[in-house]
Amino acid sequence: MMKTGRLRLVEENAIEAQSIVKAFGQGKSALLALDDVSVSIRKGEFFTLLGPSGCGKTTLLRLMAGFEMPTAGTIRLDGQDVTYLPPNRRPVNTVFQSYALFPHLTVRENIGFSLKMQGRAKAEIAECTDRMLALVKMEDLAERKTAQLSGGQQQRVALARALAPQPKVLLLDEPLSALDLKLRKEMQIELKRLQKETGITFVFVTHDQEEALTMSDRIAVMNAGRLQQVAAPREIYTAPVNRFVASFIGETNFLNVTPAPGGFRLGNGEIVTAEGSGGVLTVRPEQVRIVSAEGAALTGTVDSLVYFGTDMHCHVRLGDGEALTVRLPLPPCGEAGVSPGDRVGIAFQPGATRLIEA
Amino acid sequence: MSKAEQRHRRRSARNGWLLSMPALVMLGFAASGPLLIVLVYSFLQKGDYGNVVWEFSPDGWIGILFTRDIFDGTLGLADAHLTIFWRSVSLSLMTTVITFALGFPTAWFIATRPASERAAWLFLVTIPFWTNLLIRTFAIGEILRTEGLVNTLLLWLGVINAPVQLLYNDNAVLVGMAYVYLPLMVLPLFAAIERFDMRLLEAAYDLYASRMQVLLHVILPIVKPGIVAGSILVFVPSLGAYVTPRILGGGKNMMIGNFIELQFGQGRNWPLGAALSMTLLLIVVVALLFYVRAVNRAGSGHGHG
Numbered sequence: 001m002m003k004t005g006r007l008r009l010v011e012e013n014a015i016e017a018q019s020i021v022k023a024f025g026q027g028k029s030a031l032l033a034l035d036d037v038s039v040s041i042r043k044g045e046f047f048t049l050l051g052p053s054g055c056g057k058t059t060l061l062r063l064m065a066g067f068e069m070p071t072a073g074t075i076r077l078d079g080q081d082v083t084y085l086p087p088n089r090r091p092v093n094t095v096f097q098s099y100a101l102f103p104h105l106t107v108r109e110n111i112g113f114s115l116k117m118q119g120r121a122k123a124e125i126a127e128c129t130d131r132m133l134a135l136v137k138m139e140d141l142a143e144r145k146t147a148q149l150s151g152g153q154q155q156r157v158a159l160a161r162a163l164a165p166q167p168k169v170l171l172l173d174e175p176l177s178a179l180d181l182k183l184r185k186e187m188q189i190e191l192k193r194l195q196k197e198t199g200i201t202f203v204f205v206t207h208d209q210e211e212a213l214t215m216s217d218r219i220a221v222m223n224a225g226r227l228q229q230v231a232a233p234r235e236i237y238t239a240p241v242n243r244f245v246a247s248f249i250g251e252t253n254f255l256n257v258t259p260a261p262g263g264f265r266l267g268n269g270e271i272v273t274a275e276g277s278g279g280v281l282t283v284r285p286e287q288v289r290i291v292s293a294e295g296a297a298l299t300g301t302v303d304s305l306v307y308f309g310t311d312m313h314c315h316v317r318l319g320d321g322e323a324l325t326v327r328l329p330l331p332p333c334g335e336a337g338v339s340p341g342d343r344v345g346i347a348f349q350p351g352a353t354r355l356i357e358a
Numbered sequence: 359m360s361k362a363e364q365r366h367r368r369r370s371a372r373n374g375w376l377l378s379m380p381a382l383v384m385l386g387f388a389a390s391g392p393l394l395i396v397l398v399y400s401f402l403q404k405g406d407y408g409n410v411v412w413e414f415s416p417d418g419w420i421g422i423l424f425t426r427d428i429f430d431g432t433l434g435l436a437d438a439h440l441t442i443f444w445r446s447v448s449l450s451l452m453t454t455v456i457t458f459a460l461g462f463p464t465a466w467f468i469a470t471r472p473a474s475e476r477a478a479w480l481f482l483v484t485i486p487f488w489t490n491l492l493i494r495t496f497a498i499g500e501i502l503r504t505e506g507l508v509n510t511l512l513l514w515l516g517v518i519n520a521p522v523q524l525l526y527n528d529n530a531v532l533v534g535m536a537y538v539y540l541p542l543m544v545l546p547l548f549a550a551i552e553r554f555d556m557r558l559l560e561a562a563y564d565l566y567a568s569r570m571q572v573l574l575h576v577i578l579p580i581v582k583p584g585i586v587a588g589s590i591l592v593f594v595p596s597l598g599a600y601v602t603p604r605i606l607g608g609g610k611n612m613m614i615g616n617f618i619e620l621q622f623g624q625g626r627n628w629p630l631g632a633a634l635s636m637t638l639l640l641i642v643v644v645a646l647l648f649y650v651r652a653v654n655r656a657g658s659g660h661g662h663g
Contacts, residue, residue, distance in 0.1 A: 065564060066563075066564075067560055067563075067564075086563065087560070087563040087564045088563045088564070088565075088566045088567055088568060089566075092564075093564055093565065094560075094561075094564045096557060096560070096561060098555075098557055100555070100558050100560065100561035101561075102558060102561070102562075102576060102580075103555075103580065104579045104580050113562075113565050113567075113575075114565035114566050116575075117562075117565060117566045117567040117568070117571050117575070118566050161565065162564075162565075165565070165566065
């Protein structure tokens with residue numbers, strides 16, 4: 001079935017931000033929170049905005065929710081311009097970092113709040129609220145006041161409350177940051193399940209790169225108000241477009257190289273081959289192996305070892321003074337077989353090296 | 359429990375009582391004592407020149423609602439008394455409503471200023487307390503009187519041709535009481551609004567509430583303890599107001615406070631005055647019970663109160 005480009009766009013994208021600029025304050029003291037950001041989020045996608053604090057990810061989310069108006073640019077929801085629509089007229093709901101549950105209402109009343117505001121019939125509200133309570137497994141606590149709930153339970157109520165009116169897009173503003181590690185892992189799985197069951201588009205804001213990698217269909221990495229890279233987790237990790245993305249997502253070794261016949265020349269003179277272009281060679285610590293110094297093209301001295309339980313981080317100083325981190329898998333005895341001061345050889349896994357711009 | 363421990367407990371309990379003696383003495387003599395005297399006086403017979411005759415008589419309490427006919431001694435409903443009661447309650451309720459209508463936006467404004475500015479704004483609200491109530495009330499009278507500020511202004515603007523009688527009626531009393539008691543409404547409202555989590559506003563807007571719905575379904579229910587506290591703080595003293603109705607109401611438009619004063623003064627009916635005082639107290643107690651219940655209900659969800 002053929003459709004025009006415009007219509008196809010309307011069907012595919014749940015929410016689109018186009019050339020968004022957001023400045024706080026005016027004149028010279030103005031702070032540019034978002035600097036020409038364009039991003040399209042597909043329907044049914046688990047989309048993550050990832051970046052350090054102050055990178056503009058929360059501002060972008062608030063623009064989508066309608067709590068802020070952009071200085072320039074447009075936001076389209078399902079193809080419709082909603083840039084200046086107030087939050088109560090956008091079919092978009094938010095799960096707040098602080099949950100922002102209504103303290104004077106019970107769990108059930110919190111979840112049914114939006115439906116009541118929309119003037120739905122009592123029976124419909126009750127039916128929908130029951131469904132949401134079952135979805136987040138909170139049936140037993142329906143009549144409790146929210147102050148009596150644990151952090152994880154409040155989180156579930158916040159999710160159910162935001163999902164109850166069946167928004168086109170659910171916005172989640174660092175919803176897991178207040179939970180402890182174990183609960184956070186549980187809620188990550190729970191969130192994925194909810195997203196699959198409801199089929200609603202999720203836009204998830206986090207500064208936790210691991211969270212982003214495990215949960216997202218696509219990730220937008222942001223820094224200093226600018227979009228750095230938008231791609232699937234695997235691509236973000238294996239093919240970062242610049243130094244910021246490479247260093248923010250996981251750990252990376254950066255080595256300066258110069259172009260040479262047959263590849264690129266490292267500081268010690270060795271020639272390596274790598275994909276991409278630019279003057280910096282990146283290689284992930286787990287893609288580096290320690291080999292015998294005899295006959296190795298690249299050698300160095302072990303500086304220090306850091307035990308991580310699952311593996312060992314071995315910091316190696318290369319001949320030319322550059323440092324390199326190697327992640328060593330550990331045998332059952334937990335001994336890495338190297339110790340500080342050892343002279344070791346370094347080898348890269350085939351295809352693990354990649355060039356980026358300095 | 360060991361003996362030493364028991365002894366220690368007994369001693370700390372005894373010390374506790376000793377330490378609270380000053381408060382207990384104050385409560386016993388300064389609060390309950392006079393109240394007891396008033397209660398006893400309300401059941402005595404009135405003396406011919408004021409004071410009381412030490413003989414039991416229910417006349418004081420009967421006199422609250424009924425008058426004895428001078429000629430045949432039959433009891434009839436005292437319309438004048440009922441009018442005074444009704445005026446007192448309705449003026450106090452209206453004062454409460456007016457102070458709330460003016461006080462809520464004021465308190466909201468102050469509570470939403472930057473934390474460093476709030477103290478200064480609160481200070482401004484409390485400034486009128488520095489001046490004697492009598493002087494402030496006369497000042498209001500000065501504004502309202504026939505040659506006063508309001509009339510002069512209205513004449514100058516051409517709104518009216520001749521001065522309007524603004525003083526010595528219920529409206530003047532209302533203006534005066536609303537002015538005097540406004541800070542008592544603003545302060546508890548401010549305390550409640552300051553505790554209000556403004557992030558809930560965004561949550562409510564996000565969940566499709568209109569501005570009016572946010573006010574009715576989120577803000578007002580959550581700051582309700584402050585509203586009730588402010589209302590009680592305004593309603594109770596309004597009900598017993600004496601100076602304001604006396605000066606701005608011009609003697610004719612009496613409230614309970616003036617009526618009680620009348621019984622102890624020209625009326626020379628101390629038992630009736632005492633019974634009226636107790637009635638006033640009862641009304642206040644009922645209002646306070648209502649307050650405690652309302653706060654408990656609203657507070658149960660917050661984990662305190």
